[in-house]
Amino acid sequence: MRLTNRREFEQLAESAREKFAALGTGGRWSISVGMSECSFAKGARETWDHFRLQLERAGIQHDLRQVGCGGWCWAEPYVIVSGPSHPAVLYGNITADQVPDIVRAIEQGAISREHAVGIFGDADYDGIPSIHSDPFFARQHRVLLADAGVIDPTSIEEYIANGGYSAWIKALFEMTPEQLIDEVKTSNIRGRGGAGFPAGIKWESGRQARATPKYVACNSHEGEPNVYKDRRLIESSPHMVLEGIMIACVAVGSQRGYNYIGGEHMLAVARFKHAVQQAYEYGLLGENILGSGITCHIRTRTGGGAYICGEGSALMYSVMGERGQPRTKPPRSVEEGLWRRPTVLNNTETLAAVPAIIRNGGAWYAGLGVPKSTGTKLITFQGPLKRLGVVEVEMGISLRDLIFDVYGGMAEGRTFKGVQTGGVSAGALVESQLDVPVDFDSLTPLGGMLGSGGFVVFDERVCAVEFARYLMAFNRYESCSKCTPCRLGNPALVEIVDRIRLGRASMSDLKLIERTSKHVIELSLCGLGQVAPMPLLGMMQAFPEEFAEHIERHHCRAGVCPVGQQVLEPVAAD
């Protein structure tokens, strides 16, 4: 269905809203199964198949829908059931063998208490609490995740029914590019990829750049080893990311936007490509969109499993079909980016926030979070916690609240030892530091970093030295090898840590680590090298006694290092 003017869009939106509101009413049941890469791993496809067969066999009037990932990975595979006799209820851990229980409950018009996580709404029902009485849900402020787990990610109409593309309509017909940029500047949203550069200012520089054509690029590479927010977002709300890129194109004055997605995130790639195709079919992309005279095209490009391609200039080389190796700056990419033309590069999460900012105004967004870090942030946690998943919280929440309230604290029988922050680019924090607010600026003085919002909690089973070696080895492996300090410095650091693990080091090796790190940090060209030794330095700062124990007493608390297994002469550091 190709729309040719604004009125047709409004009509479509009206009918889409009615259709969406009718789900689970009129004697029909609506059964929504979370279908994303994380739920496939836990058998959601089988759950879906069993529902399809058993609902049909039971003769129940129903719509079986797929929705994205709601972020509650701990409850997957999950199902949301709503129907004539009770409000929407969230069921958790519904593997294929639990399906008969749920189908029987639907037949009886009742709720299966055994599997219910909560009522998907504000009020309790029949003794089953609302999900909002659970801190995991109550403490979230879902802007980007508003549609996640609610709409079918493959349906453009369900996105439109929930307010989707209304910001795009504003950008086409009501606002000038300058006004769009002003709203984003007012919102004070900072780059969600980790650097925290204000997006509005970047857009403005892009708009002012004189060379043409200009490009917009979205960084959905997400190669970091403990972050999965962007792919879950794209798997759940691909149109939201797409709309953000489209608005950025208009604001900057570009007719072509790119989304660069890590090639290993296959479902995210497929869903995003599908979304682009739908937007073209509906006439929301292309030439003279809805008669506005505006042209916008979107291309999807995929990477090949190189972490470095998340770096701005490397990403652009990769889009251009080259090896992803960073270059010196200036010129910055807003001056010379893709095809040596001005290119505005933003993170997926930043661009996904744009439709809400344009719909509700920059001032609304600036009112969320804390003054210097406005808005909400997607956070992922891993490690031995009670619950795991993606949450969206306002900036400024403390790490302690996140770990012990939102995520429910440590799993049974595990004791908190530390939390690795900033992916592989910063240090770990210990228990006494947990009251720090989570925002762009507060974690850095402690040796941590917000980065892209990925945190890993670890317990006593993890050895600080071995963990530091793991993080260093990651950066060594992912170095693109272009500049010497990073290419040679990181392997040298791994070797020194190995010496400590083997019980062959002396205390002066710790000084050597600091000296070598200084060279790598100060002399490397790009962001990877400049932070590569940070996790090691951070680990040494957080757990100095463990390093000393390895070196002086040949003892590893966690019992995982081969320290002391063989008696060897200490090797001099210099």
Next chain:
Amino acid sequence: MAQDVQLSDADLEKVRALLNANYNPQDHQEAQELILGALQEVQHLFGWVPFEAARLIAEHLGVSENLIYGLLTFYADFRTEPPGNHFMLLCHGTACYVGGSQRLIDTLRDRYGIGADETTADGELTVQIVNGCLGVCDCAPLIHLDHVYHGNLTVESFVEAIENAKRNGPARRDHAAH
């Protein structure tokens, strides 16, 4: 690249059909942009990127073979050797590491004699250690074996998953696609 493995005419025809269907750039810029995608699709097709297929891509998009070789050796996902009967992605992201994925890697070395990107001598199992993350962190440590996830692994259940896969006979070749 393994030049001694010959693709059959039927396979070459598949590559040509794929290129003709989806890879028709308007200009040289777009041709450059399409290389990585074409290589990925070929890898999905065969489980690796054969030399002749890479050459077809070079011809089709009007770029040099050298450039393609440079890409194949830079990006970790590409394989230039055919994988074994079973293909495993072993997640070694931070969450899996904290959950003990290093013990799984040690097991591969000690019991099967292979490390990252290697195939067992009997040609049964190829492993790719994923430095990034498979993104299913609440099941850590986790593998993706012949297109099926196995999570919350111990060394015992890890070995069991491998042995089960071997007993079930060779997986479809396109299962090695990643």
